Amino acid sequence: MPLPSNPHPIVSAFSKSLQLNDSKHKGEKKTGLQKTIQVLGWRNRHSQAENYPIEIKSPKEYNFQVKQFQRGEVEETYGTGATVWPAALVLVKYLEHLVSQEGSTAIKTFDGHMNIADFGAGTGVTSIAAALLFPRSFVLCTDGSDVVVELAKENVKNMSSKKCEKEEDDIVQVESSNILTTKYWWGDGSLLVALKKNKGSGAKFNVILVADCVLPKLYPIIPLIDGLDECMSETSVAFCTYEHRYYPEYDPKVYFCHHAAKRGLKVEQIPTAHQHPIYSVDDIELWKITRDHDHDGENIC
Structure with a gap:
């Protein structure tokens, strides 16, 4: 053959x-x-491990595990969201790489005290990593599946025994940051309500994380763009990882960029040379998404 x-x-x-x-x-x-x-x-x-180990070395060294379920889709329990996918590791290690660049503009921009949203968080691994890497931040760990949200809650709670006063909201303190794990349907308005409830009426998201959610066989792309458009202020930045997979009807990347441009969102591809030296691969792209202040209806990716 x-x-x-x-x-x-x-x-x-x-x-x-x-x-x-x-x-x-x-x-x-x-x-x-x-x-x-x-x-x-x-x-x-560790793709088949029940507990997926994660190591973060910047600025301090952290080692933690998240529970995952490999057969969630086959057994119709957790779907695909209960697994630590390679694209999530690329995103986690990129954040680690940003923090490790002492004196860089990244450090000046991402220096803690941030409001961070994690879309389609699954196991919660990217939310936990963000809480550790960006001190004193408020992280909203979200997923659209009730059962996956419960898995993420369990993984987040395993990181700390100290709860915030609003325990009924599932806020957990992880090092100096707080994580709120909640259900969020992209674009339904509930995430901004949760942010303002906990951080004040003028609060905005500084960073949004999206790991491996541009996957039209499983998740519609337009609601994802709706969620980004809803949650991104003029100064927000979103980091999104996209793994190349065959889709017969259209190119997901082209489709995403086209519809993002209609919402005034600019999508830029971050070169692998600017990513983590090991956790960077050609088939998993890393995108930086911002508001396009010179919007002309086109994106560069």
Whole structure:
């Protein structure tokens, strides 16, 4: 059987690293092959584990675990949201990479005391990481599935035994940050209500996190854009990871960018060179989404 005309990006990267045979490219070959092996390692190492271990090294070192369920979709219990997907790790490690860049503009922008929303949080891994990486922040960990929200609540509560006074709202203190885990249907208005209830009428979201939710086979794209449009102020920034998967009806990336532009949202692709040196791969894109103050109806991605 012949190979497909467009092989998977990981396969392409592996093949390229093996083909750099001349002496001029020996160093590049060694580095490329080493990274490919490392990527294959972290993508598969804990995929079947009941408790997925996470290590964050910046600015302090943290080690924690989140419970996951691999067969949630097959058994019609948790769906796909109960798993730590590679795109979530790319996002977590990008945030870690931002914080580790001492003296960079990233540090000046993301220095704690922030309001952070996590869309489609699943296990809650990105919410927990954000709470640890950005001190004194208020994180809203959200999902659209009741059962997945309960899983995220369990994982968040396992991070701390100290509760805030508003225990009925499921607010948990994780280090110096607070996490509120709640259900949110993208664009239904409830998240802004929750933010203002807890942080005051003038509160706005500084950062929005979206890991692997641009997936039209499972989640409609327009409501996701509705949620971003609803929650993003003029100064908000959203970080979204998108894993390339085949979809027969249209290109999800092009579709997302087109409809985001209609809402005045600019989508920029962050190069892998600006991401974590190991947790960055060609088939998982990282997008930065902001308000387009010079909106011309087009996006660059």
